[in-house]
Structures are given as structure tokens and as C-alpha cells.
Amino acid sequence: MRFTCPEEEVLIRGTALQLRPIDAERLQYLFAHEAIDWGRVLRLAQLNRVTSLLHTNLNQISSSDVPESVKVQLQATCFNNTLHSLRLKAELIRVLKTFEERDIPVMPLKGPVLAELYYGNLSLRESGDLDVLVHPRSFRAAESLLAGLGYHFPDGASGILKNGHHVHVQNPSSGITLELHWKLADRRYARYRDGDWLWQGAVLVPFGNSDVLVPRPENLLIFLAVHAFRHYWCLLRWINDFAVIQGRTDLDWDFLAQQAADLRATRILWMSLLLSSEIQQMELPEYVSREFVGQRATRRALERISEGLVSESGGRGAPDYMPQWRFPLQDSSQDILRLIRFLPRDLPKYLKPNVRDFDWLPLPRYLYPLYFLIRPIRLATERLPKRGRSLMQRHS
Numbered sequence: 033m034r035f036t037c038p039e040e041e042v043l044i045r046g047t048a049l050q051l052r053p054i055d056a057e058r059l060q061y062l063f064a065h066e067a068i069d070w071g072r073v074l075r076l077a078q079l080n081r082v083t084s085l086l087h088t089n090l091n092q093i094s095s096s097d098v099p100e101s102v103k104v105q106l107q108a109t110c111f112n113n114t115l116h117s118l119r120l121k122a123e124l125i126r127v128l129k130t131f132e133e134r135d136i137p138v139m140p141l142k143g144p145v146l147a148e149l150y151y152g153n154l155s156l157r158e159s160g161d162l163d164v165l166v167h168p169r170s171f172r173a174a175e176s177l178l179a180g181l182g183y184h185f186p187d188g189a190s191g192i193l194k195n196g197h198h199v200h201v202q203n204p205s206s207g208i209t210l211e212l213h214w215k216l217a218d219r220r221y222a223r224y225r226d227g228d229w230l231w232q233g234a235v236l237v238p239f240g241n242s243d244v245l246v247p248r249p250e251n252l253l254i255f256l257a258v259h260a261f262r263h264y265w266c267l268l269r270w271i272n273d274f275a276v277i278q279g280r281t282d283l284d285w286d287f288l289a290q291q292a293a294d295l296r297a298t299r300i301l302w303m304s305l306l307l308s309s310e311i312q313q314m315e316l317p318e319y320v321s322r323e324f325v326g327q328r329a330t331r332r333a334l335e336r337i338s339e340g341l342v343s344e345s346g347g348r349g350a351p352d353y354m355p356q357w358r359f360p361l362q363d364s365s366q367d368i369l370r371l372i373r374f375l376p377r378d379l380p381k382y383l384k385p386n387v388r389d390f391d392w393l394p395l396p397r398y399l400y401p402l403y404f405l406i407r408p409i410r411l412a413t414e415r416l417p418k419r420g421r422s423l424m425q426r427h428s
Contacts, residue, residue: 033310033338038066039073040342046073047082047268049276049312051089059089063097070102074109075344080268081158084110088156114155120144121154123208124162125240130181131164132242136173139165139234139245141213141255142273149237149246150276158269161200161209165227168193168214175212183210197225216255217262220374222367224258224295249281250288257304258297261361265307265337274304275312285317296363303330303361307337333361383407 035041042062045055062068077083087106090098121144131138141164147157166174171193175185183201192199197215202208216227233248247255253274260270277283292301308314362368385403392410395402 036342038062039069039076042068042073043076043080043082043086043268043342044311046089047077047080047085047272048089049085049272049279051092052313056093059093060095060097063095070099072344074102074105076342078109079344080341081160082268082272084113084155084158085272110155113158117144117147117154117157117159119206120159120162120208121148121240123203123206125242127162127164127178127181127210128239128244129242130177131174134173134177136170136177137167137231137245138170138174139231139247141165145237145239145244145246146252146273148239150273150280152280157272161211163198163211163213165213165216165230167231171212171214174214178210178212182206217258218374220370221258221262222296222370224254224297229291229295230255249277250284250291253277253283253288253304254292254295254297254301257301260304261300261358264340265304266340268311268341271304271307271311271341274308275314278305278308278314293363296367298363299361303333306330306334310334310338311341330360333358 033044035044042059045059048055073086074083077086083106087110090103090106124140124144128138128140140162143159143162144154147154147159151157164174178201179185182203182205184204185199185201193214197217198211198213201210201212203210213227215225216230217225219225230247230251233251234245235248236243237246246252256270256273256277260267263270265271288301289298292298302320305314305316305320309316359368359371362371383404385400385407389403389407389410393406
């Protein structure tokens with residue numbers, strides 16, 4: 033991965049899942065010889081949900097060139113993240129126990145279970161909320177159960193059962209948010225949307241004082257890959273998930289490839305693993321690199337995603353641009369047409385002003401409506417120079 037400034041390099045090398053000697057030496061060099069903007073490093077780590085990893089790795093280096101104030105801030109943030117993770121774990125155990133008592137099948141997704149099972153340390157993977165999956169036929173029972181546990185459902189939550197796939201509910205007394213899933217995505221992801229495949233091959237693992245159901249690692253990788261794709265791979269934490277699952281399990285690559293093909297998620301899966309290879313130095317099967325890495329669309333997508341990861345304003349949520357690079361990552365023309373069909377629904381996300389527009393031209397609050405006119409001007413001024421450079425490079 034290419035770095036444009038020392039802060040980006042500190043972020044990527046400093047949040048490695050396993051700090052290699054070459055990374056530690058390079059970080060010590062940067063600390064001693066570069067003027068590091070530590071405020072930016074900390075902001076990027078927080079945006080990418082990898083502050084705890086940065087804190088752990090910097091403790092291993094023990095460099096005197098890291099300001100004491102930075103160490104104190106990292107320690108305080110890591111402590112708060114650990115407390116939050118413990119609260120999430122305790123709440124998840126309470127929720128899962130109640131589901132078990134009601135004899136309702138449930139599967140936790142991501143969160144504390146992923147942290148303990150694959151990272152081996154609850155504090156190393158930062159989680160904001162809880163995610164659980166139930167069968168669609170169990171939604172009403174799950175809704176009643178969670179309401180009894182103090183979770184508040186938004187008005188009309190029951191009405192989205194047919195066309196939706198999840199709902200956010202919050203427990204006011206604890207402040208914890210839980211996402212209740214009955215499907216894995218919206219209708220544009222036709223084969224993947226039905227979550228039955230995720231239940232198949234699921235196994236029980238110890239968690240707390242009980243056992244919980246988790247997907248087999250190959251299915252979990254596909255689920256995480258499509259989830260990251262839907263959100264433009266905008267968090268380093270998600271890239272780390274691919275790497276840690278690949279590194280901690282003996283994957284059945286044949287099954288993984290066939291399952292991804294059946295779900296029409298092959299290119300999305302390989303892109304996710306390529307990102308973990310680029311950032312976390314994970315090895316991939318030769319056929320992935322041979323068939324996928326050299327494609328121009330692949331390299332362009334990798335560059336765009338990497339830029340978003342090290343941007344303080346970009347990469348979070350919907351991007352500034354209509355993501356044309358998503359189309360080459362579809363496995364069939366039918367999937368491309370399905371994405372195009374949903375573009376009118378997505379268009380408001382790209383037209384709505386965001387913090388990048390505010391940074392580009394700060395205006396007083398009473399002039400905020402002008403941002404709907406300013407936004408296309410900003411996008412044009414930023415995109416046209418890039419397009420020009422690209423054309424010049426192509427003909428040079």
C-alpha cells in the first residue's frame with residue numbers, strides 16, 4: 033500500500049494484527065525522524081475503530097518519541113472501549129439466554145463473539161452495538177422478547193418485515209443499540225439476501241457461561257465481505273476481520289469458492305481478501321492473484337477504498353461519487369442490472385450535502401440550503417482534475 037504522508041503509514045503499520053519486526057523498526061524510524069500529526073493519527077484510528085490495536089502495538093514498541101499525552105489518550109480510549117465491550121458482552125449473554133429460554137433460534141453476528149472467538153481478546157475488536165440474526169418466521173416472537181427486555185422498536189417496525197432485512201432497537205436504560213436481522217441484505221442482493229445458507233453448517237462455541245451458535249468460518253467470511261461491500265469497505269476494523277479469520281482458521285478454500293459462486297459473491301469476496309492482503313500482508317491462493325489482481329477495475333477499486341480508509345472526511349457511509357467501481361465486482365450482468373435498478377433509491381444519498389461540503393466552503397447556518405447547489409460544483413471541481421490526470425497518464 034502506498035502512503036502519501038507519515039500519519040497514514042503510522043495508522044496502517046501501527047494497527048497490524050501481528051506487529052512484525054520490520055513494521056516496528058519502520059514505526060520507530062517515523063517517530064524519530066518525521067513530524068507526526070498525532071491528532072490526525074488518533075482521529076483516523078477512532079474513525080476506523082482500531083484505537084485499541086494502535087495502543088497495544090505502540091506499547092510493544094515503547095518508543096520515547098511518542099508524546100506522553102498521546103499515550104495517555106490512547107490508554108484512556110482503550111480503557112473506555114474495553115468497558116464498553118464488556119457491557120456489550122454482558123448484554124448479549126442476557127439476550128441470548130432469554131432467546132434460549134423461549135426456544136427461539138438466534139445467531140449473534142460480529143460483535144463480542146467475533147472478538148473472543150477469532151481475536152482472542154475482547155478489547156482488540158471495537159464494537160459499537162450488537163447484531164443478532166433470527167429466522168423470518170421468528171421475527172414476531174423476537175420482537176416481543178426484546179420489547180420485554182426493555183428495547184424500544186421504532187414505529188412501523190413490523191411493517192418492514194416483507195421488504196426490509198433488519199431493524200435498530202435501543203434499550204434506554206443501558207444505552208445499548210441492537211440490530212435485529214431476519215435477512216442479510218435488501219432485495220438488490222437476491223441470492224445472498226436469504227440467510228438460510230448462513231445457518232447451514234453453523235456450530236456451537238463456548239461464550240460466557242453458555243454455548244452460542246456461530247457460522248462456519250467460510251460462511252462468516254462471505255457474510256462479512258458482502259457487509260463491507262455494502263458499506264464501501266470504509267473501516268479498517270472490517271479489513272482486519274478478514275485477515276484474522278483467515279489467519280486463525282484452516283479454511284476450506286474449495287468450499288469457500290463454491291459457496292461464494294453460488295451466492296454470486298465471488299468478486300466481492302476476493303476484493304475483501306485482497307484488501308487484507310494489501311493491508312495486513314495476508315497470503316492468498318495463487319489463482320486469486322492470477323485472475324483478479326491484475327485487472328484495471330480491481331486496482332482502481334483498491335485505490336479508492338484505500339483512500340477512504342485514510343481520509344478523515346471520506347469513506348464513512350456513502351461516498352461522494354456514484355461508485356462505478358462496484359459494477360465490475362458483480363458476478364453477472366443480472367447483478368449489475370439489479371444494482372442499476374436501485375440507483376434511484378440511492379441517489380438522494382449522493383445528492384445530500386455532508387461534512388466534506390461544509391469543510392470545502394464553510395457557511396453560516398442560515399445559508400445551509402445553498403449546500404445543495406454547492407455540492408455538485410465541489411464534486412465537479414474535484415473530479416475533473418483527477419479525470420484529466422488519468423487521461424494524460426493513459427496517453428503518455
